[in-house]
Amino acid sequence: MTRLHEIVGEVFGADASVPFSARLPGGASRETWALDVVTGSERHELILRLDSPGAALEAGAPLASEATLMRAASGAGVPVPAIVAAGESYILMTRVAGETIPRRILRDDAYAAARPLLAGQCGRALAAIHRMPPSCLEQEAPEEGAEDPLRRWRDVLDLLGEPHPVFELALRRLAAGRPAFTQRTVVHGDFRNGNLIVGPDGIRAVLDWELAHLGDPLEDLGWLCVKAWRFGSPLPVGGFGAYDELVDAYEAAGGHPVDRDALRWWETFGVLKWGIICVMQTMRHLRGGARSVELAAIGRRVCENEWDLLRMLREKPVAPA
Numbered sequence: 001m002t003r004l005h006e007i008v009g010e011v012f013g014a015d016a017s018v019p020f021s022a023r024l025p026g027g028a029s030r031e032t033w034a035l036d037v038v039t040g041s042e043r044h045e046l047i048l049r050l051d052s053p054g055a056a057l058e059a060g061a062p063l064a065s066e067a068t069l070m071r072a073a074s075g076a077g078v079p080v081p082a083i084v085a086a087g088e089s090y091i092l093m094t095r096v097a098g099e100t101i102p103r104r105i106l107r108d109d110a111y112a113a114a115r116p117l118l119a120g121q122c123g124r125a126l127a128a129i130h131r132m133p134p135s136c137l138e139q140e141a142p143e144e145g146a147e148d149p150l151r152r153w154r155d156v157l158d159l160l161g162e163p164h165p166v167f168e169l170a171l172r173r174l175a176a177g178r179p180a181f182t183q184r185t186v187v188h189g190d191f192r193n194g195n196l197i198v199g200p201d202g203i204r205a206v207l208d209w210e211l212a213h214l215g216d217p218l219e220d221l222g223w224l225c226v227k228a229w230r231f232g233s234p235l236p237v238g239g240f241g242a243y244d245e246l247v248d249a250y251e252a253a254g255g256h257p258v259d260r261d262a263l264r265w266w267e268t269f270g271v272l273k274w275g276i277i278c279v280m281q282t283m284r285h286l287r288g289g290a291r292s293v294e295l296a297a298i299g300r301r302v303c304e305n306e307w308d309l310l311r312m313l314r315e316k317p318v319a320p321a
Helices: 002-012 063-076 102-107 115-129 149-160 165-176 218-224 243-252 260-286 293-298 301-315
Strands: 017-023 030-039 042-051 083-087 090-094 185-187 196-199 202-206 213-215
Touching: 002 017, 002 030, 002 042, 002 083, 002 090, 063 083, 063 090, 063 115, 102 115, 115 185, 115 196, 115 202, 115 218, 115 243, 149 165, 149 260, 165 260, 165 301, 218 243, 218 260, 243 260, 260 293, 260 301
Parallel strands: none
Antiparallel strands: 017 030, 030 042, 042 090, 083 090, 185 213, 196 202
């Protein structure tokens, strides 16, 4: 709370007051606060993102770089909150009305009219992201998997020192059946249900740009289709749409042509990556980087991803056994 008031004072002046502030749920690697700031007769409804303890252990661009990306995204036509101010350890942005909790988006009557629109809106938003100039990525932004994404995540798994035979199997199958990487664009890196603000009219903002990098644009489409982001729904795209809805809208909006086998590869890769991230998050808690019930609970998701990988490799192998 002290840091929150310091930032408000720096941005709005010593006379600014904060009549409302509340830490929002979620965000294992960074804190998120909703706050109102009053300056004279004007009231500003804002969101503040702060680095939390142990966040340096995770891959991710500094928050100042994330703010730069969001400004570039706005210029490319991607719906994002407006940046009010940013520093190395914080972003202060406008608060966009809407819902981010996936289970509400997928089930509540308030979003019934929006749900059929979301897959197409995601396709158009991703096409806009992939048109962003590579120069908007600052030097410190990670080029995740710029040469070999499998090698990066194999190295991460090895460093964790945890035995996971299913992940090893998936790494070998993916290496044997990898598609040719013909395009290289800005990639959001975490485009999924849960990082979108949704209103009754559909997507209002794309959030959490900390993992943006240069890579294959199909990485974003595959990540959106990972089973974990369906939250119990049978629909493969974020729990709200079909593959064809996503791909057709993406291509119609100027996105690169989508090879369906390559999309399947990136979806499988996404399940593997999320499984390894679950191990990483749990180790942050167990090894003292950040004591957190939320981080500890993520450990139970590891076996879910192992099961999903086995199912995917059996139903439509990305490479022969």
